Amino acid sequence: MRHRIQLPMEEYKSLSQNEAFFYLTHDNGEKEKILFHDYARIYQTPKLYEQIFYDRLRCKSPQVVTDILYKALKTENKNFTELRVLDFGAGNGLMGEALDTYGVARLVGADIEAMAREAAHRDRAGVYDEYYVRDFTQLSENQISEIQDWGFDCLTTVAALGFGDIPVKAFHQAMNLINENGWVAFNIKESFITPNDQSGFSKYIRQLILSEHWEVHFIERYKHRLSLEGVPLYYYAIVARKRSHIPESLLPQS
Ligand SMILES: C[S@@+](CC[C@H](N)C(=O)[O-])C[C@H]1O[C@@H](n2cnc3c(N)ncnc32)[C@H](O)[C@@H]1O
Structure with missing residues (x-):
């Protein structure tokens, strides 16, 4: 309808x-x-x-991010279908559905909105093995170990960083909930990684790129969607590999 x-x-x-x-x-x-x-x-x-x-508004991001993640794994001779993925800011499951086109071993969604989980179950039943409604800046020790028990080796976050959505601190927590050598695939508006960005993402991501904790595999600038006036909004799709625990010291000071 x-x-x-x-x-x-x-x-x-x-x-x-x-x-x-x-x-x-x-x-x-x-x-x-x-x-x-x-x-x-x-x-x-x-x-x-x-x-x-x-x-x-012709958003294509779940497919774009999934495709570059697929390419990154292929380049490294890794099997996409063996990935254990945490899809953070999963909403009603469009990224889960895109990942499902290739197939992954485990797929767990997480979002701050209870209605997102309800909608994902309603609209894309069976796509997620589990779906957590959590604020990642306020996780208890038990919640952290419950998530770690999945043994995630991939984090995806699509159309959910910044703009009052996922803050740097929550994204940082999510990255540290995946295993060392795990993959991180996400997109971010290009203005969030310019030097005058106020969200904190720019500094955080630039520090990660220059650090030993992260290894960038792909960065692609692409049309995320149209603005309301019909003008293309450009985002970066990024695939990186987390090499080691990311220290709190990289977080922007608030
Ligand atoms: C534009 S939707 C994207 C949903 C999905 N990833 C997609 O590509 O269609 C942004 C999602 O981020 C979620 N979100 C916003 N702030 C969040 C936070 N702090 N922690 C987790 N999820 C958050 C919203 O509830 C929403 O479902």
Whole structure:
């Protein structure tokens, strides 16, 4: 079923990416204003997320990140299907679905929103072996060991870093929950890795690249999706290998 959605172009001109919204018209004619970042609300309505971000704004990131991860493993003669993946910021499971096209050994989702897990189970039943609703900046010792028991050797995070979504500290925690020599595949808006970035990602990622804890295998600049005005938004897709535990000292000072 197609939803009746409206993107009010005129109203966007003064808004930043995280203030953007759209209208959903219900069957009774009522118009609801929904923020792009109100994921809990968007996931409540089946196929609304896909219709906005994937059909209308042509997001391709899950496939792009999956494909470069696949290429990176192939270059190293590693078997993609043996990966044990933690998909962080998994939402309703589009990255899980993309990984599933090649097949992986284990796939666990994690998100801060309970509604994301509900939607993933509803829309992509069976894609995830487990799905945790957790704030990774507040994990207890038990929760940490429960996640570590999966023996993850790959972390994926797609369309979920920055903009009031996953902060550096949570991403850092997620990377340290995968094994040494594990893979890290994610995307990030290009402005987040420029020197004047305020989110902390730029400094963190540049330090990682220069450190002995990380080895970069692929970086690709690509069109993540269209902006509301129809202009391409460029992101970097990055695949790296975590060589050793990443120290807290690399985190930006708050
Ligand atoms: C744009 S969606 C991307 C979902 C999915 N990865 C995809 O590619 O379709 C961003 C997701 O990040 C989640 N998120 C935001 N902040 C988070 C946090 N601190 N920890 C975990 N997930 C978070 C949101 O709930 C949302 O499901």
